[in-house]
């Protein structure tokens with residue numbers, strides 16, 4: 001700033017004393033121009049703004065001396081450029097005149113110099129005006145800067161104080177550090193003396209250090225190896241993710257297909273409903289027409305009978321007429337004879353007047369008889385005519401009714417055919433839907449869950465006052481049709497307001513669903529065991545809820561296991577046509593009081609030996625010392641099942657007369673070989689009837705029953721823990737916590753196709769237990785197991 005000021009000052013030429021004055025006329029001229037707002041001559045507007053002060057405000061604030069002078073013809077800058085003269089040159093320039101030069105001539109010769117001086121004067125005045133303004137601005141700046149300097153000085157002194165304080169505290173710290181350094185120095189000296197003393201120890205440690213370093217290098221190498229492996233795994237994961245997203249896309253498209261199929265199915269169902277409506281309507285019409293036809297037929301029959309009666313009457317009348325006619329002829333003959341006799345008598349001279357009279361009388365009687373018979377015959381003829389007419393009418397009516405009925409029957413047949421067609425299409429689309437649903441489920445890798453609510457028993461119906469005490473309801477429309485289940489826990493059991501809970505599963509069977517309908521839904525799953533899949537179906541639920549009924553059934557209502565066996569053998573026979581040969585082995589064990597028991601063993605295991613379950617790396621499971629029996633027909637399996645069921649631990653509890661006290665596991669191993677395609681498949685079918693969960697308090701169990709109940713509840717709760725861990729995708733799944741979960745490990749967390757039935761008792765009394773079962777089932781439904789894998793290889 002100071003430099004700038006110096007530079008500016010050096011540029012300001014010194015004022016010649018003559019240039020400070022200003023003629024009055026010029027002054028008033030300038031004032032006048034300013035008043036009018038005219039720009040000042042010769043000073044460009046831009047030049048008049050100095051350091052942010054506008055030209056007009058600067059002019060208004062400080063009128064310059066240059067304003068008063070008249071502008072020279074040529075500026076000083078031009079003159080200096082033209083003549084190369086400096087200010088000094090001009091000011092020191094001396095004029096010399098020849099002796100005797102006239103004043104006028106002198107004045108003329110002085111003219112250019114006067115002009116140059118004038119221009120210099122103008123230039124100086126201008127410079128002074130600017131300098132004045134600059135000086136003011138500089139003064140202002142200087143004042144501001146002065147103030148700023150004062151502020152900075154104050155800040156500086158404050159900082160100096162703070163610095164001093166810091167220096168003081170640092171000095172104190174330094175003193176402490178120096179003291180500590182002295183102390184450390186001493187310690188170091190001591191340590192050095194100790195190090196010197198323990199040189200051997202150091203050497204040992206050095207060796208150890210080397211060993212550790214070698215170990216460290218090894219670890220680093222194995223770490224690098226592991227990192228490479230991790231990278232490999234990451235690649236695999238990436239590939240799997242890509243595959244998963246492909247599957248996801250496929251899944252989405254399949255879901256689209258399912259939606260389409262659903263739409264088609266709904267449409268077909270609507271068509272079917274409409275057709276059924278029409279059929280019902282036509283059925284009604286046909287029935288009423290049939291009734292009419294029956295009436296007409298009856299009428300016809302009556303008329304036919306009447307006609308036959310009339311014909312009979314007619315025949316009688318004809319006979320009568322014939323008889324009358326022969327009578328008349330006879331009478332006529334008699335009359336003729338009588339007349340002849342009369343003539344004879346007349347000829348004889350009227351011998352017997354009396355006889356004549358008598359003959360006349362009989363003749364009149366006969367004639368009257370004849371007339372009445374003639375009128376009778378006429379009346380009967382008329383009757384016969386009208387009867388014939390009626391008969392013809394009835395026959396034509398009957399004919400038209402018959403053709404109407406035929407027409408209606410043809411219509412009915414057409415409608416029945418289209419109904420059958422619609423039903424077939426509905427069935428087909430249902431099959432497609434089911435297949436797509438299965439595929440989606442398989443892709444999702446979820447455990448599927450079906451819920452089944454048993455019908456109330458007669459004692460429940462009478463005890464609870466009928467269906468009012470039922471706790472379950474089934475949404476019968478929309479998305480949840482056949483999948484939704486609502487349960488209401490009555491307030492009387494909880495001491496709160498009644499609570500309604502809604503659930504949705506892959507399928508829900510109500511009390512009316514029979515064993516056949518249930519099996520139909522799972523038959524495809526059974527089929528996949530023949531295709532080389534590991535299939536596991538288990539029934540879960542409170543005691544008495546219908547698990548054993550669902551899995552085994554009874555003689556009249558066979559359950560899943562006997563039906564599955566029938567299907568497996570039937571399908572294996574039909575696959576035989578394609579070159580497949582199957583070998584099957586069955587086994588059955590139970591888990592009773594946390595022990596595996598072979599239900600088909602002829603002999604007990606030697607003391608101290610027990611069955612062990614081993615899972616191999618291929619996902620296969622084997623149980624040591626388990627009896628495996630070759631089976632070739634459903635009857636073989638039936639025999640074997642009844643043998644096993646006799647041995648199964650069953651007992652009577654308060655809640656079920658025939659309560660299963662163990663988990664029963666039926667296994668069918670299927671080995672299929674195709675000689676032409678050289679393929680081999682290994683499938684496994686596990687069908688499990690779990691023991692029922694029960695509240696020990698409510699079941700009133702004691703002694704052995706209590707021990708059994710505790711073992712059952714423990715293993716079911718271990719099953720719950722496994723399910724929760726799987727659902728939460730935890731790294732550790734506690735399969736080993738029970739014999740049941742250990743046995744089921746490949747079905748729960750492996751690559752099997754697994755389905756759980758959650759069996760439910762329908763009444764309100766069991767609603768809290770049913771709610772627990774349903775909540776458990778919902779968790780199971782959310783569980784992801786591995787994607788199902790088919791075990792197929794070439795021979």
Ligand SMILES: Nc1ncnc2c1ncn2[C@@H]1O[C@H](COP(=O)(O)OP(=O)(O)OP(=O)(O)O)[C@@H](O)[C@H]1O
Pocket residue numbers: 453454455511541542543544545546547548549550656658659660661690691692693759
């Ligand atoms: N869907 C059904 N239709 C008709 N009766 C059924 C149905 N489900 C179960 N029942 C009857 O209910 C009773 C109890 O069924 P079941 O023994 O199968 O129950 P559970 O769940 O196996 O009981 P537990 O766990 O005590 O063995 C039986 O008499 C059975 O016949």
